[in-house]
Amino acid sequence: MPAIHVTDLEKSYGSLKAVxxxxxxxxxxxxxxxxxxxxxxxxxxxxxIETLREPDxxxxxxxxxxxxxxxxxxxxxxxxxxxxxxxxxxxTVYETIDLFGSFYSTKLSPDELLETVGLQDKRDAMLxxxxxxxxxxxxxxxxxxxxxxxxxxxEPTTGLDPQVRRNIWEIVENLRAHExxxxxxxxxxxxxxxxxxxxxxxxxxxxxxxxxxAELVDQYSPESNISxxxxxxxxxxxxxxxxxxxxxxxxxxxxxxxxxxxQKTLVGIFKAAFENDAAADEISMRRASLxxxxxxxxxxxxxx
Amino acid sequence: xxxxxxxxxxSLKMTYREKIALFWMFxxxxxxxxxxxxxxGRSNSANISLGVVNLDNxxxxxxxxxxxxxxxxxxxxxxxxxxxxxxxxxxxxSAILVLDRGFQESILQHKPGNATIYVDKSSPTVSQIxxxxxxxxxxxxxxxMAKQVVxxxxxxxxxxxxxxxxxxxxxxxxxxxVVPGILALTMMTAGLLGxxxxxxQYREKGILRRVKVSPLPLSRFLGSEIIAALIMSLxxxxxxxxxxxxxxxxxxxxxPLYIAFLIILGAASFLALGFLIASVTKTLKTAEMASNAxxxxxxxxxxxxxxxxxxxxxxxxxxxxxxxxxxxxxxxxVMIQGKGLGQVWLDILVVGGMGIICxxxxxxxxxxx
Numbered sequence: 001m002p003a004i005h006v007t008d009l010e011k012s013y014g015s016l017k018a019v020x021x022x023x024x025x026x027x028x029x030x031x032x033x034x035x036x037x038x039x040x041x042x043x044x045x046x047x048x049i050e051t052l053r054e055p056d057x058x059x060x061x062x063x064x065x066x067x068x069x070x071x072x073x074x075x076x077x078x079x080x081x082x083x084x085x086x087x088x089x090x091x092t093v094y095e096t097i098d099l100f101g102s103f104y105s106t107k108l109s110p111d112e113l114l115e116t117v118g119l120q121d122k123r124d125a126m127l128x129x130x131x132x133x134x135x136x137x138x139x140x141x142x143x144x145x146x147x148x149x150x151x152x153x154x155e156p157t158t159g160l161d162p163q164v165r166r167n168i169w170e171i172v173e174n175l176r177a178h179e180x181x182x183x184x185x186x187x188x189x190x191x192x193x194x195x196x197x198x199x200x201x202x203x204x205x206x207x208x209x210x211x212x213x214a215e216l217v218d219q220y221s222p223e224s225n226i227s228x229x230x231x232x233x234x235x236x237x238x239x240x241x242x243x244x245x246x247x248x249x250x251x252x253x254x255x256x257x258x259x260x261x262x263q264k265t266l267v268g269i270f271k272a273a274f275e276n277d278a279a280a281d282e283i284s285m286r287r288a289s290l291x292x293x294x295x296x297x298x299x300x301x302x303x304x
Numbered sequence: 305x306x307x308x309x310x311x312x313x314x315s316l317k318m319t320y321r322e323k324i325a326l327f328w329m330f331x332x333x334x335x336x337x338x339x340x341x342x343x344x345g346r347s348n349s350a351n352i353s354l355g356v357v358n359l360d361n362x363x364x365x366x367x368x369x370x371x372x373x374x375x376x377x378x379x380x381x382x383x384x385x386x387x388x389x390x391x392x393x394x395x396x397x398s399a400i401l402v403l404d405r406g407f408q409e410s411i412l413q414h415k416p417g418n419a420t421i422y423v424d425k426s427s428p429t430v431s432q433i434x435x436x437x438x439x440x441x442x443x444x445x446x447x448x449m450a451k452q453v454v455x456x457x458x459x460x461x462x463x464x465x466x467x468x469x470x471x472x473x474x475x476x477x478x479x480x481x482v483v484p485g486i487l488a489l490t491m492m493t494a495g496l497l498g499x500x501x502x503x504x505q506y507r508e509k510g511i512l513r514r515v516k517v518s519p520l521p522l523s524r525f526l527g528s529e530i531i532a533a534l535i536m537s538l539x540x541x542x543x544x545x546x547x548x549x550x551x552x553x554x555x556x557x558x559x560p561l562y563i564a565f566l567i568i569l570g571a572a573s574f575l576a577l578g579f580l581i582a583s584v585t586k587t588l589k590t591a592e593m594a595s596n597a598x599x600x601x602x603x604x605x606x607x608x609x610x611x612x613x614x615x616x617x618x619x620x621x622x623x624x625x626x627x628x629x630x631x632x633x634x635x636x637x638v639m640i641q642g643k644g645l646g647q648v649w650l651d652i653l654v655v656g657g658m659g660i661i662c663x664x665x666x667x668x669x670x671x672x673x
Contacts, residue, residue: 050517051517052513052516052517072519075517075518075519076519078517080514080517082510082513082514082517083510084509084510084513087509087511087514088314088318088511089318090317090318090319090321090322091314091317091318095314095317098310099310099311099314100514100518102306102307102310102311103307103515103518103519103520104518104519105519126321142514146518
């Protein structure tokens with residue numbers, strides 16, 4: 001049985017269809033990412049699964065239980081980190097976790113959770129004394145307070161600097177080791193690529209693609225980019241004839257070509273350099289990313 | 305139960321750590337009481353300027369005047385009736401004591417001596433204090449005098465008969481009047497500000513949503529918040545009463561259980577009103593404005609600081625539309641006049657009714673986000 005089974009989920013706000021017929025499954029113990037630009041409907045989708053919002057149509061099953069009928073049971077087994085992460089100002093970190101723990105029938109010890117998220121040294125700090133990253137960590141600790149089987153993280157790293165973001169990633173990786181099912185939303189491509197076993201890409205309330213990051217790239221954007229410089233420069237047409245090259249862009253910095261057979265093209269570049277008495281250097285290759293996939297499908301960048 | 309206690313404990317802890325809120329909740333009403341009590345209640349008694357007209361000019365009356373002069377609380381001005389009355393209406397005197405002709409004569413014939421006190425009706429509190437003080441002092445002097453002049457006289461009322469003029473009633477001091485009012489006022493502000501502002505803040509910050517995704521039922525969440533707020537209100541009430549008693553010896557005649565009942569009723573009803581505000585307002589700003597819009601008129605128009613009698617009639621009508629008036633009225637009647645709950649049934653009905661209506665409306669209109 002999948003951890004989460006969503007079928008034809010719908011939610012409208014007035015005339016806006018925030019979630020427009022979304023279906024997907026999250027397998028047990030996987031890290032599942034919902035990737036998309038702001039306003040794509042990621043959070044609304046998540047909140048309907050979390051029992052925070054009533055769906056207009058469709059069905060959501062969490063471990064086989066319908067969110068409309070078993071909200072209370074579902075709440076006991078899920079852990080939720082919401083986007084807004086401000087809590088009671090006048091409680092310490094320890095007291096906050098302890099208080100939220102008392103809402104559940106199963107609860108972990110606050111000290112254990114503080115260790116999980118690396119906040120032991122802030123145990124007795126007031127919430128309003130914490131930095132943005134520390135707030136996020138408290139909210140993740142709160143999402144784990146009932147030792148849930150399924151954890152929802154809604155944009156856990158938005159607004160954090162890269163170093164702090166890495167720290168959060170480590171915490172999420174650690175959840176995999178604890179055999180949690182994790183659903184994470186993000187508009188950071190590299191986050192989804194780094195953390196997620198499978199990804200659903202969402203745009204305008206619909207899922208436009210889903211699969212493992214590698215599958216998506218293979219399916220939608222199989223080509224690689226190779227950039228290099230030739231001295232002296234050669235004609236663009238010569239570069240275009242190199243094996244496997246699909247397109248060429250040239251500029252002051254040299255050439256950028258796309259290819260689906262990068263190894264053959266690399267050999268071809270050296271061959272062309274040799275034949276034209278030119279030196280090839282500053283060669284670099286980049287595999288397509290989910291960003292390219294998104295660009296390919298929608299014609300836009302995710303972070304517009 | 306464990307959840308309940310934990311939540312209530314956390315709420316109390318948070319309030320305790322919010323120093324500004326603490327000031328408004330505890331120190332402000334206390335300061336208000338001490339200030340008003342001191343200005344109008346106590347220092348006055350050490351500073352009563354009393355005009356004395358001795359028409360009898362006899363041994364007895366002369367020694368009464370002399371005795372009065374030795375009492376620190378009085379500043380004695382002697383003179384003729386017309387001049388002193390002018391000073392009284394100019395506000396330079398608190399009262400005039402006129403010892404009537406034939407005062408000694410009456411006493412020697414074992415009849416009470418006649419004296420008249422004139423007070424300024426336009427400042428009711430001062431005049432009440434003065435006449436009360438004067439009555440008491442005259443009584444004491446009377447007993448002492450009696451023992452010298454008429455050895456077999458029994459008590460003060462036998463010796464001196466004082467006629468009060470322009471005085472409305474009883475021995476109600478201003479502090480006794482104002483403490484129940486401040487108590488009611490405190491219950492109101494605690495209810496309105498305490499719960500509504502923190503709730504709106506919880507909602508604005510998304511804390512309510514985070515609570516909603518936990519299995520904790522709304523009723524338990526609300527219940528703990530309300531109980532925590534009620535506990536705070538009760539602590540406030542106890543402190544006010546204790547300080548009022550310790551400093552001013554406020555005169556509590558009523559049944560403590562009745563008083564406790566009224567305090568809880570008032571606190572709960574205004575909490576419900578605060579809860580309603582929290583349910584219908586979106587932001588902290590609007591909640592603050594709504595609370596102030598409700599508290600300010602009530603604070604000044606509900607007879608908390610002064611009797612409705614001195615308000616112009618149309619304002620008095622408005623006052624009687626404000627729930628705070630009824631809570632203050634009930635507390636005053638029960639605490640000071642020692643009345644039973646049955647005698648303030650209308651007050652209880654209005655305050656309780658408001659609470660129930662507000663609570664039902666608030667539940668209906670409650671939003672998590």
